[in-house]
Amino acid sequence: MAEILKGAPVAAAINEKTSAKIAELAEKGIRPCLAVLRVGLNEADESYIRGIMKRAEALGVEAQVRALPEDAAEDEVLSLMEELNEDKNVHGVLMMRPLPKHIDEDKVRRALKPEKDMDGITDVALGGVFSGNNIGYAPCTAQSCIEILDHYGVDLKGKKVCVIGRSLVIGKPVSMMALGKNATVTICHSRTENLAETVKNADVVIAAVGKAGFVTADMLREGQKVIDVGINVNAKGKLCGDVDFAAAENIVSAVTPVPGGVGAVTTAVLMCHLVDAAGK
Ligand code: NAP
Numbered sequence: 001m002a003e004i005l006k007g008a009p010v011a012a013a014i015n016e017k018t019s020a021k022i023a024e025l026a027e028k029g030i031r032p033c034l035a036v037l038r039v040g041l042n043e044a045d046e047s048y049i050r051g052i053m054k055r056a057e058a059l060g061v062e063a064q065v066r067a068l069p070e071d072a073a074e075d076e077v078l079s080l081m082e083e084l085n086e087d088k089n090v091h092g093v094l095m096m097r098p099l100p101k102h103i104d105e106d107k108v109r110r111a112l113k114p115e116k117d118m119d120g121i122t123d124v125a126l127g128g129v130f131s132g133n134n135i136g137y138a139p140c141t142a143q144s145c146i147e148i149l150d151h152y153g154v155d156l157k158g159k160k161v162c163v164i165g166r167s168l169v170i171g172k173p174v175s176m177m178a179l180g181k182n183a184t185v186t187i188c189h190s191r192t193e194n195l196a197e198t199v200k201n202a203d204v205v206i207a208a209v210g211k212a213g214f215v216t217a218d219m220l221r222e223g224q225k226v227i228d229v230g231i232n233v234n235a236k237g238k239l240c241g242d243v244d245f246a247a248a249e250n251i252v253s254a255v256t257p258v259p260g261g262v263g264a265v266t267t268a269v270l271m272c273h274l275v276d277a278a279g280k
Contacts, residue, residue, distance in 0.1 A: 003152075003254040005227070007144070007264025010151040014268040015059065021275045022059055032278035033062040034118065034270075035084050038096040039077055039103065040070030045096045048267075052094070055267045061274060064090075074103045078111055085113045091278040092118040094270065115280065118273045120173060129173045132180045137273040142173035144265035145206055145227045146181070148256060154204065154225050156183035162202035164188045164195070164215070164242070170208040170229055178206070195219075207242035217247035226255040229262050 025032065034056065036049055049065060056063035066084065068076055077099065084093050093116045099105045114124035114136050125136030137143075149156065161183040165171035175185045186202065188195050199205055199219040205226045207215050212232035220226070230242030241258030248255045256262055 002226075002249040002252050004249070005148055005152050005225075005254050005256045005261065007148065007256065007261045010144075010148050010265050011268035013151060014147065014265070014272055015055075018268070018272050018275050019059060021279065022061060025275065025278055026060075030278055031060075031062055032092070032274045033064070033090050034092045034094060034274050035087075035090045036063065036065045036094045036096065037068075037077075037080060037084065038065060039068045039072055039099050042096065049096070051267050052270065055271055059271055061271065061278075070100055072100075072103075074107070077103055077108050081108060081111045085111075085116060090116065092116050092274040094118050095121060097121075115277065118270055118277070126168065126173065130176050132176075137276070138177065139169050139173050140266045140269040140273070141208075141229060141262060142170050142177060143269045144262050145170075145174050145229060146177045147265055147269060148227060148262065149204070149225070152254065154254070156181040156204065159183050159203040160201060161185045161204045161206065162188060162199050163206045163208065164199065165208035165210075165229070167208065174206055174208070174229075178204075205243075209242045211242055212240050213242070213244045215243040215248070217244060217251060220248055220251045222251060222253070224252040224254075226252050227262060228256050228258050230258065231263060 053063055084090050093112055109121045112122055114122045117125045117136055120126055120137055120139035128135030129138045156178055161178045163171050163175045166187050166189045175187050179185050186198055188198055196219045200221050208229035210230055212234045226243055226248055228241035228243040232240050234240045239259050
């Protein structure tokens with residue numbers, strides 16, 4: 001049976017370090033403050049924001065939700081972003097995405113000051129991930145995958161890593177981060193040929209597709225470590241990842257669960273970014 005790489009112990013270890021930094025900042029009279037910018041109501045955002053507020057309270061940092069209605073004009077969103085950029089009491093901004101379709105998300109994303117970009121959405125932050133120069137903060141979910149591998153002692157040096165998905169939120173940044181750890185990385189996407197063979201050949205598989213049960217038993221082999229980023233609802237209405245977990249746990253050597261895997265680490269990474277930004 002595979003080792004189950006739970007997210008909770010990883011998050012707890014990150015939170016412990018974050019707490020220590022918060023105490024140091026408190027001595028200097030600094031209380032980190034996160035602004036969550038949201039436009040409209042998205043059910044999936046609700047639970048993420050609830051988790052952020054709960055974690056912020058537990059850590060003793062401030063988190064405020066700055067909400068605009070679904071039909072807010074692009075200018076309104078841009079001026080709120082500007083306000084948050086200029087507010088010296090706000091150290092970090094998390095923009096919930098996607099924005100409603102009538103708003104040019106790229107324009108709003110580019111309006112955010114890179115030093116307040118907590119989730120690696122600006123080109124500067126993404127550039128830092130690609131250059132390896134640590135300018136800005138990486139996308140939290142991508143970083144969470146690496147935090148899990150680090151926590152459980154999975155050394156990527158020289159290993160074949162297969163990332164399924166090439167989004168700017170997960171696939172591309174996590175690929176660059178794995179490359180930075182000296183892995184040999186293959187990125188698969190919807191036009192990839194022989195995907196099953198590529199996945200099976202990998203030592204570490206990171207699945208970020210967004211399709212329930214996409215990674216099936218025939219793509220897996222003994223000894224692999226599998227990070228399942230997907231958050232999907234299956235035919236039975238149950239939350240599940242991109243990997244056929246029941247099959248995977250009988251084949252591979254380690255796998256993250258969904259829920260309770262990558263998703264459980266994201267908020268801890270976000271708070272770690274916030275505290276770092278507040279200290280600068
Ligand atoms: P996305 O932007 O939709 O990207 C999905 C990627 O999967 C794309 O690169 C796409 O390829 C690829 N893909 C789709 N169908 C494929 C196929 N048949 N074969 C191979 N590749 C295929 O999604 P995302 O934002 O990266 O999110 C991915 C998953 O992670 C979703 O389930 C999302 O809910 C979940 N997620 C989890 C967390 C967390 O905290 N755990 C956070 C954010 C997102 P193309 O580029 O060729 O279209």
